[in-house]
Amino acid sequence: xxxxxxDEGQKLPQAERRNFLKNGLLLAGSAMAGGTIGGKVSxxxxxxxxxxxxxxxxxxxxxxxxxxxxxxxxxSNIKRRAVPWxxxxxxxxxxFTPLAELDGIIxxxxxxxxxxxxxxxxxxxxxxxxxxxxxxxxxxxxxxxxLRRFPSTSMIRFLECPANGGMxxxxxxxxxxxxxxxxxxxxxxxxxxxSTILQEVGLQKDAAWVLAEGADGAHMSRSIPLEKALDDAxxxxxxxxEPLRPEQGYPIRLFNPGWEGNTSVKWLRxxxxxxxxxxxxxxxxKYTDLLADGRxxxxxxxxxxxxxxxxxxxxxxxxxxxxxxxxxxxxxGSGKIKxxxxxxxxxxNWRAAKLKGLILPKALTRFGLEWDWDGSPAMIQxxxxxxxxxxxxxFTQLRAARGMSSIYHRNAIHTxxxxxxxxxxxVQIS
Amino acid sequence: xxRLASLALIVAALGLSACAADAAGRNQVAGEITVTEAxxxxxxxxxxxxxxxxxxxxxxxxxxxxxxxxxxxxxxxxATAEDGEMLYEDQCALCHGSFGEGVGRxxxxxxxxxxxxxxxxxxxxxxxxxxxxxxxxYIHRAMPFTxxxxxxxxxxxxxxxxxxxLNDLVEYDFELTQDNLASIEMPNxxxxxxxxxxxxxxxxxxxxxxxxxxxxITSSPPVTEAVEPEVADPGVAExxxxxxxYEQACALCHAAGVGDAPIPGDASAWAERxxxxxxxxxxxxxxxxxxxxxxxxxxxxxxxxxxxxxxYILELTAN
Numbered sequence: 001x002x003x004x005x006x007d008e009g010q011k012l013p014q015a016e017r018r019n020f021l022k023n024g025l026l027l028a029g030s031a032m033a034g035g036t037i038g039g040k041v042s043x044x045x046x047x048x049x050x051x052x053x054x055x056x057x058x059x060x061x062x063x064x065x066x067x068x069x070x071x072x073x074x075x076s077n078i079k080r081r082a083v084p085w086x087x088x089x090x091x092x093x094x095x096f097t098p099l100a101e102l103d104g105i106i107x108x109x110x111x112x113x114x115x116x117x118x119x120x121x122x123x124x125x126x127x128x129x130x131x132x133x134x135x136x137x138x139x140x141x142x143x144x145x146x147l148r149r150f151p152s153t154s155m156i157r158f159l160e161c162p163a164n165g166g167m168x169x170x171x172x173x174x175x176x177x178x179x180x181x182x183x184x185x186x187x188x189x190x191x192x193x194x195s196t197i198l199q200e201v202g203l204q205k206d207a208a209w210v211l212a213e214g215a216d217g218a219h220m221s222r223s224i225p226l227e228k229a230l231d232d233a234x235x236x237x238x239x240x241x242e243p244l245r246p247e248q249g250y251p252i253r254l255f256n257p258g259w260e261g262n263t264s265v266k267w268l269r270x271x272x273x274x275x276x277x278x279x280x281x282x283x284x285x286k287y288t289d290l291l292a293d294g295r296x297x298x299x300x301x302x303x304x305x306x307x308x309x310x311x312x313x314x315x316x317x318x319x320x321x322x323x324x325x326x327x328x329x330x331x332x333g334s335g336k337i338k339x340x341x342x343x344x345x346x347x348x349n350w351r352a353a354k355l356k357g358l359i360l361p362k363a364l365t366r367f368g369l370e371w372d373w374d375g376s377p378a379m380i381q382x383x384x385x386x387x388x389x390x391x392x393x394x395f396t397q398l399r400a401a402r403g404m405s406s407i408y409h410r411n412a413i414h415t416x417x418x419x420x421x422x423x424x425x426x427v428q429i430s
Numbered sequence: 431x432x433r434l435a436s437l438a439l440i441v442a443a444l445g446l447s448a449c450a451a452d453a454a455g456r457n458q459v460a461g462e463i464t465v466t467e468a469x470x471x472x473x474x475x476x477x478x479x480x481x482x483x484x485x486x487x488x489x490x491x492x493x494x495x496x497x498x499x500x501x502x503x504x505x506x507x508x509a510t511a512e513d514g515e516m517l518y519e520d521q522c523a524l525c526h527g528s529f530g531e532g533v534g535r536x537x538x539x540x541x542x543x544x545x546x547x548x549x550x551x552x553x554x555x556x557x558x559x560x561x562x563x564x565x566x567x568y569i570h571r572a573m574p575f576t577x578x579x580x581x582x583x584x585x586x587x588x589x590x591x592x593x594x595x596l597n598d599l600v601e602y603d604f605e606l607t608q609d610n611l612a613s614i615e616m617p618n619x620x621x622x623x624x625x626x627x628x629x630x631x632x633x634x635x636x637x638x639x640x641x642x643x644x645x646x647i648t649s650s651p652p653v654t655e656a657v658e659p660e661v662a663d664p665g666v667a668e669x670x671x672x673x674x675x676y677e678q679a680c681a682l683c684h685a686a687g688v689g690d691a692p693i694p695g696d697a698s699a700w701a702e703r704x705x706x707x708x709x710x711x712x713x714x715x716x717x718x719x720x721x722x723x724x725x726x727x728x729x730x731x732x733x734x735x736x737x738x739x740x741x742y743i744l745e746l747t748a749n
Contacts, residue, residue: 088535171649294546393630
C-alpha cells in the first residue's frame with residue numbers, strides 16, 4: 001500500500017513539471033504577442049484558490065530528510081550578518097542576530113549573535129575539563145558528564161553584548177535593526193548553578209572573586225564578584241533544549257544573567273577563586289566605560305533597561321495605510337519589565353503598549369500596540385521601565401551623563417523615522 | 431536540607447550587603463567585596479556530591495596562567511626591551527606596527543597620552559591600561575594571535591618590556607622581572623572607578639513631554655547600498671575542503687595582504703611562487719615562510735588539509 005502511494009507520488013511531480021512548462025510557455029507567448037495578462041497572473045497563481053498547489057497533491061519528503069532540521073528554503077534571508085569594517089578580521093569579530101525576522105522572545109540557537117576573540121574552538125567534549133581551584137577547600141576537575149550529574153536549573157534570560165548599539169554613540173550610523181540592536185538574544189539556558197559547584201568545593205574565608213577562563217585560543221578571562229557567583233550565575237551546557245552550539249561555548253560556558261555578555265565566558269575551562277580581581281585585558285583595556293572627563297567606569301557589569309521597536313523598522317517597512325500592531329522588545333538586567341510606552345511623534349506624547357506572553361526577569365519581553373497609520377511621516381520610539389522603576393533614558397540624557405566615547409552600555413531610547421512612502425530609517429533626534 | 435537552606439541565607443545575605451542601596455535587585459558592585467562569615471559556612475558544606483577528581487598541583491600549574499596587578503602568578507624570569515625588540519618585530523609588528531601604531535584595525539599599543547578627553551581618545555597600553563601585569567598576562571594568554579601560548583616565559587618578559595618601552599614607561603636596558611613588574615606605575619592607574627550607575631534619571635512622562643518645534647534630526651546614517659555583508663560561515667574544516675581550510679588558516683593574512691602576504695587571485699604576486707611548483711608551495715605552507723608560521727599557525731591541520739588549501743589558492747589564482 002505504502003509502496004503504491006509512493007509510486008503515485010513519484011509520478012505527480014513530473015506531470016506538474018510538464019504543466020508548469022506548458023503554462024509558462026503560454027504566458028510567455030501571450031506576453032510577446034502584446035496581450036495583457038492582467039497584472040496578477042503569474043506562474044504562482046496556479047497555487048492559489050481555486051487551484052490546488054502541487055504540494056497538496058503529492059507526497060512530501062520523508063522523515064530524516066534533515067536529521068537535525070533546518071529552516072524552510074524560503075527563509076534563506078534570515079541569517080546572522082556581520083559588518084565587515086567593524087573588526088580587523090573574522091576571528092576576533094562579531095555577527096548580529098536578525099531581530100526583525102524573529103517573533104516571541106526566544107532566539108533560535110542558530111541565530112544567536114556571535115562574539116569571539118580567537119575563533120571558534122573545535123572541542124571534543126570527552127577531552128574537555130572544568131577546573132575549579134584557588135581559595136577552595138578541595139580543588140577539582142570535572143568532566144562534562146560530571147557537570148551534568150549535578151542538579152540542573154533552566155532559565156530564560158537575555159544575552160547582550162555591552163557594545164550593542166555602540167556604533168551609534170557619535171551619530172546614527174547603521175540603517176538596520178540587525179545592526180543597531182542585533183548583539184542581543186534570549187534563550188532558555190540549562191546548567192548547574194555556580195553556587196552549587198562552589199558549595200561543593202568549599203570556599204575559603206577570604207574568597208571574594210572568581211576568575212572565569214575559556215579554553216579558546218584567546219583564553220577569554222573575566223573576574224566575577226563572588227556575590228554574583230553565589231546568586232544566579234549558571235554553568236551552562238544547553239540552550240533551547242539542545243547542547244550549546246560551538247559558537248556559543250560548546251561544551252560548557254558560564255552565563256551571568258543580566259550582565260554584559262562578555263562575562264559569560266564561553267568554552268569554560270577554569271574557575272579560580274581569589275581574594276582580589278585580576279584586572280585582565282577584557283576588564284581594563286576593553287569593557288570599561290570611558291566618560292567625558294577622561295575617567296572610566298570599571299566592572300560595569302549590568303545591562304540596564306533597554307527597548308526597541310522591531311516592527312516597523314528599516315528591514316520591515318509599512319506597505320499601506322491602515323491598522324498595524326507595532327511591536328518591539330524590552331529587557332533589563334535588573335529584573336522584569338514593568339511597562340513600555342510608544343511614541344509616534346518623537347517623544348512628545350506616549351501611549352502604553354501591551355506586554356505580551358511571558359514576562360520574565362532579565363529576559364526579552366515582547367510588547368505590542370495597535371496603531372492606525374494615516375500615511376503621515378512619524379518618529380517612532382519605545383521607552384521601557386523596569387521593576388526597579390528605572391526609566392530608559394533619552395540619548396540626550398545618556399550623552400550628557402557620559403559623553404560620546406563610552407562604546408559600551410548605550411541603552412538610549414531609539415528613534416525610527418517613518419516616511420510617507422512607508423520606508424523606515426534610523427535617525428537621532430534632539 | 432539544612433545545607434540548602436543555609437546556602438539560601440548566605441546568598442540573601444551577600445546580596446543584601448552588596449546591593450544595599452538598591453533593594454529591587456540591581457546587581458551592581460557597590461564596593462570591593464567584603465569577606466563575610468558566610469563564606470566560611472559554604473566551606474563547611476564542601477563535598478556533598480563528590481563528583482569529579484581532585485585537581486593535582488601539576489594539573490593546576492599547567493592551566494593556572496593568570497597574573498594579577500600585585501604580581502601574583504608571575505613565573506620567575508626577567509628580560510629587557512632590548513631582548514624583546516627583534517622578537518616584537520617578528521611576532522607582533524605585522525599587526526601592531528613597528529612602533530605600536532597598529533596596522534589596519536588591529537590594536538594600537540603605544541602613544542595616545544593625554545587623549546582620553548579628546549573627541550577621539552586613543553586608548554593604548556600607555557594612555558589607558560591601569561596595570562603592567564595585564565600586558566604580561568595578555569601576551570602570554572592570547573598572543574601571538576594565531577599561536578597563543580607559544581612564547582616562553584622569558585619571551586613574554588621581553589615583549590612586555592618592549593611594549594612598555596614603546597610607551598616610554600621603561601628604559602631600553604631596564605630588566606623587567608617577576609619582582610619589579612608590579613611596581614611599574616602606569617600613567618592611568620587612577621583613571622578607573624567602580625560602577626556607580628544609574629547615572630540617568632528619566633521620567634515616564636506621557637503627554638506634551640517636549641516642544642514639538644524643538645525636534646530636529648541630528649543625524650542619520652550615511653546613504654549606503656543595502657547592507658549585505660559577506661557570509662562569514664567557514665564551518666568546520668572537512669578533509670580536503672580547501673576553501674574551509676583556507677578561510678580557517680590562511681585568510682587572516684592572505685585575504686587582506688597583511689605583511690605582504692600574496693592575495694589569492696593576484697596572478698603577478700603569485701607568478702614566481704607558482705613557477706616553483708605546487709610541491710614547493712605546499713612545503714612552504716607546511717613549514718612556514720617569512721612571517722607565515724607553519725600551517726598558518728593552525729598546527730592541528732593535517733598535511734592533506736594544508737595541501738587542499740594550497741590547491742584552493744592555486745584555483746583562485748588560475749581563474
